[in-house]
Amino acid sequence: MTAAEELAAVLHWRSKHAVAIKERDALQQRLTAADERADVLERDEARIDWLTEQAVDTLYLDDGRIIDIAGRVDLRDAIDAAMAAPRAFEDRSDD
Known part of the structure; x- marks a missing residue:
């Protein structure tokens, strides 16, 4: 293997490594965000x-x-009903 071929191989694998690092960092950010959302949902x-x-x-x-x-068995049912109910105070800024 010539020096030029070795250099090409090193540059090739360095590039692959850089891409893998970027992908890993992006996945780590997504995992961190998902963990934070899970914490909020658990609270x-x-x-x-x-x-x-x-x-x-x-x-x-x-x-x-x-x-x-x-009389509701679960507060989640009440929240679902509240979310589906019309709002008492509509935005009347266009009147």
Whole structure:
């Protein structure tokens, strides 16, 4: 193998290594972001479970809606209902 061929091989594998490092770093960023989202979801789930255990009967939302959840088995059902309900205060800036 000549010096030129060795240099070409080194440059080839150095380039492959650089690409692999970039891909690894990108995957690590995606994994970190997914871990952070999972942490947020776990905290939210713990909050919902706590509220469900407290036998809360009514939720007062920031937009003025009041959601009666008495008798619901799971607070998640109440949240789904609240999200599907029309908002009490619509944006009337175009009036």
